[in-house]
Amino acid sequence: MDTNKITVVIRKRPLGKKELIRGDQDIVSVQDQQTVILSEIKQKVDLTKFIEQHHFNFDLAFDETIDNQGVYQLAVRPIIQAAFNKAKCTCFAYGQTGSGKTYTMLGDQDQGVPGLYVMASHDIFAMVQKVEYQHLVISISFYEIYCGKLFDLLNDRSQLAAQEDAKGNVQIKGLSEKKINNVQQLMQIIQYGQSSRITSSNSANSESSRSHAILQITLKNNKQIHGKLSFIDLAGSERGADVRDQDKATRVDGAEINKSLLALKECIRALDLNKNHTPFRGSKLTLVLKDSLIGNCRTVMIGNISPSNANSEHTLNTLRYADRVKELKKPQEQKNIDNHNRELFLARGENNVIRREYKNPDSEDEEDCSTNFGQQGSQGVYKVNNQKNVLLPPVIQVNRTQSAHNKLSLNETPSNKYQHPLNKMSNVRQSNNNLQQQYQLPPKPQPLPQHLSSINKVPLFPQYENHLPDSLFSTDKTQSLSSQNLNQPFPPTYNFFQNPILPSEINAGYIGDDDYQDNLLLEDVDSEIQQKNKALINQFLEMDQRVLQEEDEIIISHRNHIDDMVEICKQDMGLLNSLDQKFVNSKDYFKQLKENLLIKQNKIEEFINKLNIYDQLFEQRSQIECELQNAQKYNQMNENFNQLIQ
Ligand SMILES: Nc1ncnc2c1ncn2[C@@H]1O[C@H](COP(=O)(O)OP(=O)(O)OP(=O)(O)O)[C@@H](O)[C@H]1O
Numbered sequence: 001m002d003t004n005k006i007t008v009v010i011r012k013r014p015l016g017k018k019e020l021i022r023g024d025q026d027i028v029s030v031q032d033q034q035t036v037i038l039s040e041i042k043q044k045v046d047l048t049k050f051i052e053q054h055h056f057n058f059d060l061a062f063d064e065t066i067d068n069q070g071v072y073q074l075a076v077r078p079i080i081q082a083a084f085n086k087a088k089c090t091c092f093a094y095g096q097t098g099s100g101k102t103y104t105m106l107g108d109q110d111q112g113v114p115g116l117y118v119m120a121s122h123d124i125f126a127m128v129q130k131v132e133y134q135h136l137v138i139s140i141s142f143y144e145i146y147c148g149k150l151f152d153l154l155n156d157r158s159q160l161a162a163q164e165d166a167k168g169n170v171q172i173k174g175l176s177e178k179k180i181n182n183v184q185q186l187m188q189i190i191q192y193g194q195s196s197r198i199t200s201s202n203s204a205n206s207e208s209s210r211s212h213a214i215l216q217i218t219l220k221n222n223k224q225i226h227g228k229l230s231f232i233d234l235a236g237s238e239r240g241a242d243v244r245d246q247d248k249a250t251r252v253d254g255a256e257i258n259k260s261l262l263a264l265k266e267c268i269r270a271l272d273l274n275k276n277h278t279p280f281r282g283s284k285l286t287l288v289l290k291d292s293l294i295g296n297c298r299t300v301m302i303g304n305i306s307p308s309n310a311n312s313e314h315t316l317n318t319l320r321y322a323d324r325v326k327e328l329k330k331p332q333e334q335k336n337i338d339n340h341n342r343e344l345f346l347a348r349g350e351n352n353v354i355r356r357e358y359k360n361p362d363s364e365d366e367e368d369c370s371t372n373f374g375q376q377g378s379q380g381v382y383k384v385n386n387q388k389n390v391l392l393p394p395v396i397q398v399n400r401t402q403s404a405h406n407k408l409s410l411n412e413t414p415s416n417k418y419q420h421p422l423n424k425m426s427n428v429r430q431s432n433n434n435l436q437q438q439y440q441l442p443p444k445p446q447p448l449p450q451h452l453s454s455i456n457k458v459p460l461f462p463q464y465e466n467h468l469p470d471s472l473f474s475t476d477k478t479q480s481l482s483s484q485n486l487n488q489p490f491p492p493t494y495n496f497f498q499n500p501i502l503p504s505e506i507n508a509g510y511i512g513d514d515d516y517q518d519n520l521l522l523e524d525v526d527s528e529i530q531q532k533n534k535a536l537i538n539q540f541l542e543m544d545q546r547v548l549q550e551e552d553e554i555i556i557s558h559r560n561h562i563d564d565m566v567e568i569c570k571q572d573m574g575l576l577n578s579l580d581q582k583f584v585n586s587k588d589y590f591k592q593l594k595e596n597l598l599i600k601q602n603k604i605e606e607f608i609n610k611l612n613i614y615d616q617l618f619e620q621r622s623q624i625e626c627e628l629q630n631a632q633k634y635n636q637m638n639e640n641f642n643q644l645i646q
Contacts, residue, residue, distance in 0.1 A: 008303065119192055
């Protein structure tokens with residue numbers, strides 16, 4: 001699949017009123033429009049707190065200062081253009097309950113904030129005024145998937161059936177389609193459909209949606225589909241088990257949500273890897289989206305995240321999910337590097353994680369609050385931030401081409417102290433932990449990179465003009481929707497898919513950058529232990545990759561196996577039939593039956609062998625994982641020991 005077909009975007013929402021009152025801390029920082037850093041507050045067994053910083057890199061990352069208009073312009077608008085060029089385009093909003101998915105898609109009517117639906121439709125209706133698209137008819141469908149069932153939101157929630165025809169096309173039988181002529185009509189229909197959605201109260205968000213809502217806008221040319229846009233407000237990604245006060249129905253529903261989100265990830269993964277088999281049938285969601293995820297398609301995945309420390313686990317899950325989707329379209333070398341950034345297997349060894357000492361934001365100790373790390377300029381100086389709701393990592397800029405003296409300076413361990421063989425490594429870790437974690441003011445809205453600031457903004461919503469951020473676009477926002485603009489709804493100079501945003505500079509915090517990793521740890525600490533650990537990690541990653549590949553192949557083999565068995569069963573039936581009709585004598589019948597059984601036996605054995613190989617690989621991976629965990633425990637013990645004797 002073309003690398004530009006999938007765009008992964010992260011959007012952080014601001015802290016909500018309740019969170020501010022509760023004193024929640026903002027633990028997410030977005031840097032250079034691509035990097036997201038989550039500072040997770042954790043606790044050791046001795047109850048001391050520390051911060052684990054997780055670094056992620058995406059196609060686009062938006063902080064709380066961006067509004068829906070900005071998200072639309074930078075991430076979504078290009079797919080509207082693509083739909084007019086006959087593509088099937090999909091925009092997903094993914095994230096935990098209350099992270100801002102609906103706000104992004106639908107906006108906030110009370111506050112007069114437009115969402116992506118309305119912005120897209122403004123552009124669509126502007127486009128169909130162009131001569132070359134005047135023949136296109138726009139129609140919409142709106143339905144939801146709840147507990148694996150489809151409900152038509154534009155027809156009294158009537159239940160629908162998704163059926164796959166002989167050619168593999170999926171049709172939703174009975175789905176109503178409304179022809180629309182203008183934005184107002186579209187919004188009225190959406191509002192009507194939205195009011196029929198399934199919502200149920202839960203502890204995270206009183207208007208929580210527990211279903212996937214799918215809005216499809218189809219561009220038709222004489223009943224033929226010219227292009228299609230699907231906007232999907234996915235159900236909350238958190239696990240059913242994490243939601244309080246849940247009854248059985250809620251739990252079942254939660255499991256269904258998980259299943260579909262996993263299937264979605266698998267489908268995007270399969271497409272990206274150009275696999276022969278894509279598991280669309282893994283869930284209703286992926287089945288109904290089949291035609292939008294194959295061939296000439298574009299996908300924008302918006303991962304919505306909450307900034308609050310109370311949601312750190314879910315936020316981390318969303319970032320990892322999005323990272324997994326995004327990881328697939330990277331070149332192999334980059335994947336290898338980022339494999340280091342992946343989930344769980346060795347929390348302390350995870351290479352996209354930095355551990356830091358936790359400093360209580362209530363602390364009045366000014367002296368500790370300004371530490372120079374030897375950086376040039378002001379970036380290494382950490383100032384007190386009186387704003388208690390913000391817990392942001394210090395931005396340490398390290399130029400990766402700089403020589404050793406420009407690196408993050410680490411404290412020397414006094415030579416008269418006992419040195420354990422593992423000391424070098426633990427010294428580094430300890431020094432890292434000793435870095436004073438301070439609190440910065442939230443970053444000012446960052447100016448867009450030069451090549452983006454020249455975007456020719458077309459004011460889509462004269463009625464919403466007052467809400468547009470001045471900082472976002474260089475053009476005059478009072479410009480009206482003139483006929484000239486209507487003829488040119490898409491900025492001719494800008495196409496996101498042709499001009500992806502490049503990181504303006506390497507951010508030192510991004511540990512996926514192996515030069516930086518080398519600078520921080522490896523060059524300075526060349527211990528045997530560390531080499532061993534590194535080798536173990538590489539072994540683990542290699543094995544992990546093989547296990548994942550084997551898993552994919554087994555699923556494909558299983559489907560093939562079923563097809564084969566069905567074929568043999570058909571032959572068996574035919575054989576019996578022939579015997580009944582006396583077309584075959586009993587001797588030939590027994591001979592053929594035996595042959596069929598042997599073929600079945602061979603196929604079953606072949607498949608069992610595959611499963612055995614998988615078991616072995618899995619076992620090997622577990623062993624390496626275990627060794628890694630032991631190494632981790634050993635290092636921890638050593639570190640504790642050092643702390644005790646110092
Ligand atoms: N970018 C934002 N700016 C301001 N407020 C926001 C933003 N994103 C979300 N909110 C607010 O946060 C609350 C939760 O957002 P929203 O309902 O969109 O969450 P959700 O992810 O759709 O949740 P669910 O899956 O339960 O429907 C709402 O009150 C919304 O107005």
